[in-house]
Each structure stands twice: as C-alpha cells, then as structure tokens.
Amino acid sequence: MPHFALLVALAALAVLGYWVGKQRSLQLVGGGRGIRKLHSLPAYYGFLTALWCALPALLIMAVWLLLQDTIISSLVLSKLPVALRGQNAGELGLLTNDIRNIVLGNIPAAAARPEVLVAAQDYRRLQGIADLALSGLVLAAGLAGLAWVRSRINPALRARNSVERIIELLLLGCSMIAVFVTLGIVLSVLYESLRFFHAVSLDQFLLGLQWSPQTALRADQVGSSGAFGAVPLFLGTVMISGIAMLVAVPVGLFSAIYLAEYANRKFRASVKPVLEILAGIPTVVYGFFAALTVGPFLRHTGELVGLKVASESALAAGLVMGIMIIPFISSLADDMITAVPQSLRDGAYALGATRSETIRQVVLRAALPGIVGGVLLAISRAIGETMIVVMAAGLAANMTANPLEAVTTVTVQIVTLLTGDQEFDSPKTLAAFALGLVLFVVTLILNVVALKVVRKYREQYE
C-alpha cells in the first residue's frame, strides 16, 4: 500500500503546514495581543498553508495514477520482441493483460511463456521506479506549496478570503460531479438510442402497435423478426400508473388532511411514523406482495363474480403501486397543508366558516399548487417504478384497456431486454436505451413542471 502510505504522509505534511502557517503569522506580529494586526485569525493562515500544501500534491498524484498504467504498458510493449509486437490490437491487448496478471500474481509465473515473464519483470521494475518518483514528486510539491505560502504570509495577506474561496471552489467541484455524471448518462443513453433508431425508425418505435423484440441472432433462425412498436408498453405504463394514482391520490390526500387538520397530537404522533415506515419498505417486498397475495386474491374474487382475471394483471400491480405511493403523497400534502399560515384559517373561522368549509375553500385552495406538484412527482415515480410491475404485471405486451389482463410497462421491458447474455449491437438490446430515453424525457418533463409549481407556491408564503 505505498499509495496509502503516501496519502498519510501528505496528510501529516498538511498538518505540519497548518502549524507552520499559524506559527508564522503569530510570530510576524509578536503573538498574543498582536493578532488584531493580522488581517485574518491565525488559524486561517494555517488552513491556507495546509490547503496549498495538500491540494496541488493531490492533483499531481491523481493525474499520475491515471496515466501510470498506460505509460508503463506501452514502455514494456515497445521492448517486446518484434514477433510478439506485430500482432493485431486484440491479441496485443490480451498479451498486456497476461503481463499485468502475472505482475499482480493472478496467474502463476510458471505457466507463462519466457518472453512474457521477462516483460512482467520489466513491468515490475518500471512500476517500482514510478512509485518512487511519484512519492518524491508529491512530497516535493507538498513541501514547495508549504514553503511558498509561508514566505508569502504577512499581516496584510487576506488568508480568510483565500481559504473561503478555495473551499467554495471545492464545493463547486463536488456539485459539478453530479452534473457531469447526469450529463454522461444522458449522452450515453442518447448515443445508444440513436444507434437503435438507425435500425428501427422513430415513428415505427413511437407509433407501432406491436412489441415483440426477439430478433434473430443467426441468419438461419426463424420466427424472430422483431417488432419494436412501443405503444403497448406506453399504454400499459399509463394504465398501471393511472390505477396507482387512483388509489394513492385520494387516500394520501385525505389522510394528509385528517392528520394535518383534524387529528389530535397523540394520534398524529403515532400515525405519521407508521406512514413513513410504509415509505421505507423496499419495492421488491411490495412486488412479491403484489404477485403472491394481491394477484391471486383478485383472480379468486374475479372467479366468484364470474370475471376472468389474469393472475398477473394491471390491476394488481397498480393497486400495490398505489399503496406504495400513498406515504409519498400524504407526507408531501401534509407539508403543504401545514405550511398554510394559521392566519388564513383564523380569517375563515372569524367569518363564521365551519371547519370543513375552511379546509375545502381556504386551506386546500392555498395548498393546491403544492399538492399538484406533489402529485406530479408521484406520477413520475409511478412511471419509473420497476420491481412491482416486473413481478406483478407480466411480460405480455397486450394492447388492451382491460385492467384485468396482463400488460407490460416500459420499465419491465428494459429489465427483460437487458437481463441474461446480451449482444450489445442488436436492435433488441439497443431498444432498452430508446425506452430508457423515453422514460427519462417524460419523467424529466414531469419533474420540471412539478418543481416549478411547488417553487411558485413556496414563494407565496415565505
């Protein structure tokens, strides 16, 4: 673990830097009472020194480690006999892997060819040099940073402002990570989708009525032409989300109204945590609840009244998904209702409004934008929910408006398309990216609208 040791050494150096910077600033003004002559408190001079000691050195280390393997590999390969080098890229890659595996001890050295063994030794030697050089460079950079800041410390140096600026940049960097990761995911989904749309046209995908993604792997296979009309999936998704919202919106909203406006403190204190537990149940648990309990129950009930219910039905998945979303809607609506100022309620009561009139006509009215925003967020959750529908809604891409039949959703199809061994350039696999893109765009729009609505409401009362 030489790299870990190096990090520890750098940390120690930074601590030293802190102490040096602090002492230097104190020494410049004669310590104790002289602090007031300093622009910043002594600790800031210490932090500044420590940061300049550690950050550039860390940056050097990161860049170095990023490049080290590639550079060493190419050096080693260039020394190999011409006979071994003159192969195509794929075999060269395998060879490089062999060498690295021997270095790491993954392959017993006895099993390898002599040329490869020699190369592995060379690799090891170069790695040793590189580690030494890295340690030297990093520590030198740390010391240089330390010395540089120390020489610059004087009572007029605005250490506090500099430290705060550096910290601000660090925070910015962290938030940028989120942005860039999102951007990367979007771009990769977009790129793969474009590849899919080379094989299947956009209108065929968005307007086609038949979904049967099995494509032929070999030319002599039959019956697997592949059809990529996603309308049945969209319909299935809309139906299941719709059923879920039919369950979740009234129950969630009414429970929020009861908890916020009617319930006494004791009841509220015991029911709210229970609702929050409901939100904490993993969706896979809801999934088998839907598949093993609700599905069969619906089928039996259906038989009693003479209805034919598939054991995997949109209704079962939608009902359970609705239950899953209840706490989400209820806690958001509860927040919105409690955020309505008491003065509005007082105003209505003072006019002689009853409690239910006050709630319906004033409180809910004031909370409505926030509640609508919450419902939109809940819809985007329902559309993106996967586990419950995988287990309870089935795989058959039926075009049907009957909630008692099996349907399938966008998320279920993405799962089935990408599970098992896959060929990553067939339209079948790429279709998952196109579906993902549709899902992403729809939920993005819903979320943006919802957040706008919620924010507008917040501004009104704060």
Place this chain on the structure above:
Amino acid sequence: MSTATLATPVATAAEEPAATSPPVPENCKTVGRVTADGALLIARGVNVFYGEKQAITEVSIDIARNQVLAMIGPSGCGKSTFLRCLNRMNDTIEGARVTGSIVLEGQDIYDKHQDVVQLRARVGMVFQKPNPFPKSIYENVAYGPRIHGLAADRVELDEIVHTSLQRAGLWDEVKDRLTSPGTSLSGGQQQRLCIARTIAVNPEVILMDEPCSALDPIATARIEDLIDELRESYAIAIVTHSMQQAARVSQRTAYFHLGDLIEVGETDRIFTNPRHKLTEDYITGRFG
C-alpha cells in the same frame, strides 16, 4: 376624525330593559365604570386558562353600540386573549378554557347550544396581519355572504361586494381589477380588504386585533378614518399597542395589566386623568 366626541347613547338602547344587563360581580376590582349605555356584548367575570396558566382573571366589561372600545396594555397583558374570547376564536387553540359569562343580546355565547358559526357571523374579526384568502378580490369579499347564504343571486352578491368594498374605502382602488388575487394588493389595501370581507357578513360587533401594526403611517391613518366611520353602524373593540391610536379612534379605553382589567373609562378621562397608579404609569410611559 372625531376623537373628542363622546359616545352618545343610542335610541335603540332604550328598547332593551336595563335589567338584561347582568350585575357586575362583587369581586371585580376594576377602577371606573365597566358598564356602558347601549351595551351589546357583555362580559362578566371572564377567566381564560391556557392549560394550567391563567391568562385572564375576572374581567367584566361591556361593549356598546356605536362606539369604539380600545384595549391597551403592555405585551402579554391578555388584551388579545380577551378579544379572541368574544367570538370564541380561542376554541381553535388546544388547551384553552374560558369561564364566566359573555352575553350577546341576552344569549351566553359559551352556552352549549350556541352555534359558533352563527356567533362569528355576528361578531366579526380583523387580524393583526392582513390575511386575504388565496382568491380574487371579489371572491374574498363574497366568501362570507356565500357561506352564510346572504345573497339570493349574483346581482345581490355583486351589490354586497360593492357596498362592502365601498364602505371599506377600497372600491375606487380595486373596481377595475376585482378578479385579480387579493394578495396582489398592498398591505394597507389588503387590510381594508379584510375589513370589507368582515362587514360583508353584516356583523353587529367588529373585533380588531392590532389592525395597523403591520402598516405604514399613511395606511394606518386610512384605517383609523375607516374605523371612525364604521362606528356609525357597529360596536367595535380594538386592541392596540399605540396609545395615540387609542386616543384617536376610541371613545372608551380599557387598560389591561397581567391578565387583570385595571381600569375602564372614557378615553379622554383615561388619558388625562387616570385613577389607577398602573394606568398612570403606563400612559405616562414609565413602563410598557
């Protein structure tokens, strides 16, 4: 502003036998005359508790037609609490308990047969912070008449909204934008909207809880003028922190101190010749 004119007893008062006014309890320590001619809302021996804490002790006072009663006193003296008892707004506070009697035209408002909705239609209230509903200006004023079924049709409702806004002195400023939200008005306009909303229900008593404390001096002056006009038709009780305001708008003043009603009297008399030491100290600015 007719600050100096004293309330004149109104003709209607004579129709009611004086006997309906309950006697003031023996243990009432309030200095000055707590009864008033033309009394409409009569409090006798009122105590208010918040849980274990007593906020108001043995308050007896009359609120009379066509005059403004100002309630003054240092913060936490119980004047707002007492005001909120008068239309049972304390009902909404958990743990609040009221004893004693408050009688509105012969009926105890804390009687268990009293319908709170009906009571609040007769005793309206304006709050410290303007609290227009998240509705249009028109709907804000129409809300009360709607829930009490005061208007038979749209024409009548329009008429009520028009007169209420006019009496609140807001009509000319909002007549062209009755459909814009009530919250789009300025603070002073919002407060006049809340007053219009209150008088649209045609109450008999209007309670005001520091109605100007969130307003600038110009808006305050408008509201004070309005209060003076409204006195013609209503019994008004106003809680205020400003002694100047009490002197400007009221005919009678009540001084509260730590939950006790210390002294009641005609406003001129209270401010020029207070009888109780505590009143004098407060008015001359020795504390509070």
